[in-house]
Amino acid sequence: MATTGKAEEQENPAEPGTVSGPQETPAPETGADEKLAELEDRWRRAVADLENIRKRHVTDLRRETEAERARVAAAWLPVLDNLELALAHAESDPSAIVQGVHAIRDQAVRLLAEFGYPRDEETGVRFDPNRHEVVAVVEDPATEPNTVTGVVRPGYGTDRHQLRPTAVTVSKSQG
């Protein structure tokens, strides 16, 4: 990588600027040469910084993405633990498992909401293509046209961060 090479050179202070040989030049010339050397040095440093920042960027992205993956995955461990607890209890008291699984379901829904993905299973609202996916259109004279009449599969998320749309049945639109 050429740029890295430049960055290394830069750390050596005895560089291009000195080549112009102050011995032969009068006072004003020296001033200009010094200025040139200084500017060139600054430029080189900025270019080297750019390269370092680009590299760090890549490392940061990977590290932060991995951390987020671990954070979200770890949040599900209690759900899994509870599933296993419910199964263990079921051996001695089979009737208890339904209640246990209900609680685990609620836990999972809460977890998703905490990550910014609230559950949506609202009916009676106006059809919204941003959050609803129509799986069937139904004739329902008692309902306003274009209204969500039923939820086939709940959706999760918000308009900005949607995990999946709510699969719904919708009343037929007029005309």
Add this chain to the structure above:
Amino acid sequence: MATTGKAEEQENPAEPGTVSGPQETPAPETGADEKLAELEDRWRRAVADLENIRKRHVTDLRRETEAERARVAAAWLPVLDNLELALAHAESDPSAIVQGVHAIRDQAVRLLAEFGYPRDEETGVRFDPNRHEVVAVVEDPATEPNTVTGVVRPGYGTDRHQLRPTAVTVSKSQG
């Protein structure tokens, strides 16, 4: 994008090497002034690039982290769907739920492994402080010292990416 334009210009071959030239040229003052202006311009561009890249870095990090959060959270939706299916089936056939929840548990364990967090519940292995958390030391003359004799709570992950250590009982060490 302005940054790309600047980056391209920078690759211009009119590079540091030419700086050492001026001392022998006829109109040194003018040449030096031009050079100064050019170098200052380059330096300013590099500094501006730095600033842009820093800003983009912040945006990229946020976007990628959000994407990873959504990816991991979305992977759990089928687990939740299946919990609800199992509960729905339990209404008509209560005995089916245990089998259903077993399958969901397996699905959750598989999911974690796919994200790079395999389950660990191995016994009979040598105690390893990197992946084991000792909850009890047991006297077990039949077992080698410092051996995992039981798993109280399974662990998930690898040495490099550990979600949580395996909670274990360990046989007493000699001496």
